Amino acid sequence: MSPPKPINITIIGAGTIGLSFAALHISHASRTGSTLYVTIHDTRPDIREHILKTLPTYIPCNVSKSSSDRPFGYEVKVDDSVSVQRLFINDDLESAVEDADIVQEQGPENAEFKTALWPDVEKYCPPNALLWSSTSGIPVSTQCLAMKDPSRLLVVHPYNPPHIMPLLEIVPSPATDPKVIERTLEYWKDKDRTPLVLRKETTGFVANRLAYALLREAIYLVQEGVASVKDIDDLMTSSMGPRWAVAGIFKSYHAGGGAGGLEGFFKNIGGTVQACWDDIGTVNVGQGWEEDIFRQTKEAYGVVDTKERDRKTRAVLDAVKLL
Amino acid sequence: MSPPKPINITIIGAGTIGLSFAALHISHASRTGSTLYVTIHDTRPDIREHILKTLPTYIPCNVSKSSSDRPFGYEVKVDDSVSVQRLFINDDLESAVEDADIVQEQGPENAEFKTALWPDVEKYCPPNALLWSSTSGIPVSTQCLAMKDPSRLLVVHPYNPPHIMPLLEIVPSPATDPKVIERTLEYWKDKDRTPLVLRKETTGFVANRLAYALLREAIYLVQEGVASVKDIDDLMTSSMGPRWAVAGIFKSYHAGGGAGGLEGFFKNIGGTVQACWDDIGTVNVGQGWEEDIFRQTKEAYGVVDTKERDRKTRAVLDAVKLL
Numbered sequence: 001m002s003p004p005k006p007i008n009i010t011i012i013g014a015g016t017i018g019l020s021f022a023a024l025h026i027s028h029a030s031r032t033g034s035t036l037y038v039t040i041h042d043t044r045p046d047i048r049e050h051i052l053k054t055l056p057t058y059i060p061c062n063v064s065k066s067s068s069d070r071p072f073g074y075e076v077k078v079d080d081s082v083s084v085q086r087l088f089i090n091d092d093l094e095s096a097v098e099d100a101d102i103v104q105e106q107g108p109e110n111a112e113f114k115t116a117l118w119p120d121v122e123k124y125c126p127p128n129a130l131l132w133s134s135t136s137g138i139p140v141s142t143q144c145l146a147m148k149d150p151s152r153l154l155v156v157h158p159y160n161p162p163h164i165m166p167l168l169e170i171v172p173s174p175a176t177d178p179k180v181i182e183r184t185l186e187y188w189k190d191k192d193r194t195p196l197v198l199r200k201e202t203t204g205f206v207a208n209r210l211a212y213a214l215l216r217e218a219i220y221l222v223q224e225g226v227a228s229v230k231d232i233d234d235l236m237t238s239s240m241g242p243r244w245a246v247a248g249i250f251k252s253y254h255a256g257g258g259a260g261g262l263e264g265f266f267k268n269i270g271g272t273v274q275a276c277w278d279d280i281g282t283v284n285v286g287q288g289w290e291e292d293i294f295r296q297t298k299e300a301y302g303v304v305d306t307k308e309r310d311r312k313t314r315a316v317l318d319a320v321k322l323l
Numbered sequence: 324m325s326p327p328k329p330i331n332i333t334i335i336g337a338g339t340i341g342l343s344f345a346a347l348h349i350s351h352a353s354r355t356g357s358t359l360y361v362t363i364h365d366t367r368p369d370i371r372e373h374i375l376k377t378l379p380t381y382i383p384c385n386v387s388k389s390s391s392d393r394p395f396g397y398e399v400k401v402d403d404s405v406s407v408q409r410l411f412i413n414d415d416l417e418s419a420v421e422d423a424d425i426v427q428e429q430g431p432e433n434a435e436f437k438t439a440l441w442p443d444v445e446k447y448c449p450p451n452a453l454l455w456s457s458t459s460g461i462p463v464s465t466q467c468l469a470m471k472d473p474s475r476l477l478v479v480h481p482y483n484p485p486h487i488m489p490l491l492e493i494v495p496s497p498a499t500d501p502k503v504i505e506r507t508l509e510y511w512k513d514k515d516r517t518p519l520v521l522r523k524e525t526t527g528f529v530a531n532r533l534a535y536a537l538l539r540e541a542i543y544l545v546q547e548g549v550a551s552v553k554d555i556d557d558l559m560t561s562s563m564g565p566r567w568a569v570a571g572i573f574k575s576y577h578a579g580g581g582a583g584g585l586e587g588f589f590k591n592i593g594g595t596v597q598a599c600w601d602d603i604g605t606v607n608v609g610q611g612w613e614e615d616i617f618r619q620t621k622e623a624y625g626v627v628d629t630k631e632r633d634r635k636t637r638a639v640l641d642a643v644k645l646l
Contacts, residue, residue, distance in 0.1 A: 016581070109592070137595040159562035160579060167562035194561035200549045204599035207562050209544065210537050210555070212599045215572050217536035226523045232533070233571020238517035239482035239490035239530050241571070242639040244564030246632055248556025249538050254620045255627035256483060258339075262620045266608065269432070272460040274608040276527035276535045285589065285597040297577045297585045304570070304578035312569040315642035320560070320635050 006035035008099045010125075012117070013106035014042040014051065017134050020161040021104055022087070023058035027163065028191050030081035039088045041096040047089055055087075057307065058163050063087070097125040102187070104156070106134040114143045122147055130184055132156040136208060139201040140173035151177035154184060156195075157205055164310050166194040166317065169205045220281020222296070223289045229296035245316050329358035331422045333448075335440070336429035337365040337374065340457050343484040344427055345410070346381035350486065351514050353404035362411045364419040370412055378410075380630065381486050386410070420448040425510070427479070429457040437466045445470055453507055455479040459531060462524040463496035474500035477507060479518075480528055487633050489517040489640065492528045543604020545619070546612045552619035568639050 009025050011018045022038050029036035044050065051074070052063055059078055066073030066086060074087040090096040097103050103121055107113050114133060121131060131153045133143055144150035155171035162168070168188060172181055181197060188195040198206060218232050227235070243252055250262060257265030266273070283289055332348050334341045345361050352359035367373065374397070375386055382401055389396030389409060397410040413419040420426050426444055430436050437456060444454060454476045456466055467473035478494035485491070491511060495504055504520060511518040521529060541555050550558070566575055573585060580588030589596070606612055 136592065137598070159566070165562055165566070167558055169558070194557055196550070196554050196558055198549055198554075200547065202544070202547070202549045203602045204595055206544055206550050206555065207558055208595070209599045209603075210540050210559070211563050211572065212596050213540035213603055214533050214537040215576070215596070216600055216603070217533050218572055221525070221529055221532065224523065224525070226521055226525045227519070227529050229573045231519050231521075232529065233574045234517055235490055235492070235519055235530055236533070236567045236571035237569065237643070239488055240534050241564065241567030241569070242636050242643075243482070243488070244559045245568040245639045246560065246564070246635040247627070248559035248564070249534065249541055250552045250616070250620045251556050251624050251627060253538070254624050255629050255632060259626075261617070261624075261626075263613070263617045266613065266617075269459065270608045272527055272531070273535050273538070275460070276532045277539055277605075277607060279526045280532075280536055280539070282600075284600060285593045290586070290589065293573070294584070294586045294589075297573045301574050301577050301584075303582075303584075304574060306578050309569055309578060312643050313565050315645070316565040316568045316639050319638035319642040320565075322638070 004034055006037055007101050008037045008039065009102045009104060010039045010041060010097050010100040011104050011106070012041045012093075012096075012121075013108075014040045014044075014047060015106060017158060017160060017162065018042070018104075018106040019051065019054050020058055020163045021106070021134070021158070023055060023163040026061070026076055026085045026087070027059045027078055029085050030078035030083055033081070033083045035083065036085045037088065037099075038085065039090050039096050039100070041090055041093060043091060051087070051089070058161070093120055094124040097121055097129070100125050100129045102130045102132065104132045104134065109135060109137065111138050111142050114138055115145050118143060118153060119146045119148065122149065122152065130180065130187070132184070134158060137204055140171065140176060141201055144173060144175065150175040152180060154180060155205075156184065157207075159207055161310065164313050164317075166192065167207060168193055168195040169207060170195050170197040171201055171205055172197070173201060216283055217281050219283050219289055219293060222293055223283060224281070228300075229293060230300040233300070242316075246320055327357055329360055330424050331360045331362065332425045332427060333362045333364060333420050333423040334427050334429070335364045335416075335419075335444075336431075337363045337367075337370060338429060340481060340483060340485065341365070341427075341429040342374065342377050343381055343486045344429070344457070344481070346378060346486040349384070349399055349408045349410070350382045350401055352408050353401035353406055356404070356406045358406065359408045360411065360422075361408065362413050362419050362423070364413055364416060366414060374410070374412070381484070416443055417447040420444055420452070423448050423452045425453045425455065427455045427457060432458060432460065434461050434465050437461055438468050441466060441476060442469045442471065445472065445475065453503065453510070455507070457481060460527055463494065463499060464524055467496060467498065473498040475503060477503060478528075479507065480530075482530055484633065487636050487640075489515065490530060491516055491518040492530060493518050493520045494524060494528055495520070496524060539606055540604050542606050542612055542616060545616055546606060547604070551623075552616060553623040556623070565639075569643055 061076050061078045063074050063076050066075045076085045133155050140153050144153045154176045157169040159165040159167040253265045254262040334345050384399050384401045386397050386399050389398045399408045456478050463476050467476045477499050480492040482488040482490040576588045577585040
């Protein structure tokens with residue numbers, strides 16, 4: 001039996017999300033003992049230092065100069081894994097994607113950049129490569145406009161940071177080939193992620209829309225002097241946060257409605273729900289609430305310790321899984 | 324040194340929330356070895372069976388007939404605690420509150436009931452007793468209308484179920500005596516709860532307003548065919564739930580903005596936030612989305628196992644605390 005073929009993943013754009021995805025792919029491959037080549041294509045001049053410094057803060061790993069024949073190669077050994085993964089830096093797009101099984105894009109969040117990028121990727125990469133954009137807002141329908149074959153592209157939108165957070169919003173355009181969606185889901189299967197295929201392209205996708213709806217009301221309540229920034233955060237970590245880590249909003253209210261379920265919930269307190277909706281805040285960006293809320297947030301938190309946040313988030317995810 | 328004076332708490336209305344509060348008080352007293360008398364005032368005919376059946380599902384305890392001279396008394400022994408707490412059922416309001424240090428109301432959620440109740444409680448209870456309503460929507464300003472001394476009353480609104488969820492929204496009216504707020508906070512101090520004083524009475528208080536804002540958008544997205552009920556729930560448990568169990572929404576986006584903090588976050592993606600706000604759903608109760616959403620929820624979950632939910636929620640809260 002021959003060993004399984006190594007997987008080639010090309011990461012275009014290695015900011016927080018790109019490197020976090022690289023960490024995720026590397027840690028999965030290490031866990032299963034399979035072989036992975038991650039190629040990083042990024043134009044920042046300090047990309048090597050950036051990777052060497054950041055990657056080990058995402059996953060416990062040792063990064064060393066590779067003996068490989070490819071240029072700018074590193075070997076990445078995760079924790080006690082026996083397998084060693086390979087990481088390359090390549091600033092030439094053509095050779096960066098020419099062997100790719102997956103091309104994952106996290107470039108600048110503007111439509112021009114992405115629309116111009118994909119025809120080149122399409123030209124240079126193997127015909128079967130999966131093409132994923134991590135965009136949080138630019139739909140595939142826009143990104144694929146200049147492609148020869150728009151059926152190849154879809155959005156795989158993570159919840160930051162992807163090496164911790166299981167959610168992946170899979171957002172095809174109407175033109176995306178269902179087989180591309182299937183193969184994308186197939187890749188994520190058994191990788192301890194939650195890939196969810198959205199049925200329509202929609203502004204901001206789903207996770208951010210839900211979060212921003214709550215954010216808007218939170219800003220409104222601070223602005224109205226009902227609660228401080230810190231109060232609202234403390235309130236969330238002591239109520240809806242832990243609840244929604246265990247059960248989503250529909251399941252939660254379905255349980256809250258007793259024997260009548262969600263219908264019983266609305267029968268009991270639909271009046272209060274509607275009263276809150278009638279009174280909902282409709283603040284907008286740039287309306288003047290910013291100064292006070294930015295100041296309160298800065299005073300409350302200074303610089304957030306994201307390592308502590310990530311450690312705790314892993315523990316929360318484990319707690320839900322284990323019981 | 325004489326032992327500390329026992330605390331008398333009278334629970335008016337022993338539905339889910341009333342009994343859950345009783346469980347919370349009893350488990351705290353048991354943990355500290357102090358003595359607590361909980362008096363339950365409820366008119367339901369099966370109140371004794373209800374308590375005997377439900378209380379041990381909230382906290383691991385043994386409930387037995389009391390040798391006390393008070394009628395309908397029970398002894399409640401929590402797990403391995405050495406102390407035994409006392410529970411009484413009393414359907415006469417006057418004697419139910421006459422020795423109370425705290426009267427905690429969870430009666431029917433209508434203003435007439437509550438407004439009529441408090442003058443009686445006020446007349447029969449000791450002058451120093453703390454008067455708390457667990458209402459989720461009827462403000463103290465309304466509830467106190469017929470009281471002689473409206474300065475005594477405030478809302479202590481839990482996030483269900485209170486024996487698990489740390490949040491308590493403390494909502495005074497403008498007439499509430501600051502000393503009553505202080506004594507209420509004093510009671511909850513060292514009891515592993517998160518009591519937050521709201522600065523203004525507002526429709527639905529804060530936690531539910533935030534949750535309902537997200538619920539509205541969730542209903543809208545299901546109605547628009549973007550995602551199913553189950554998809555939205557899975558999305559929440561794999562992203563914002565675990566995140567908000569660890570850090571509230573302002574702290575989260577403050578971290579997400581990197582060195583620029585929350586201000587940096589809005590500089591980077593304020594445009595997307597506003598685009599989502601411009602497109603936000605404004606569904607209302609009774610607008611016809613109910614049938615499909617109730618059906619999807621029922622099909623996805625049937626009857627929710629709240630014991631499993633509560634076990635996992637405790638584990639999540641512990642995970643955040645321990646690290």
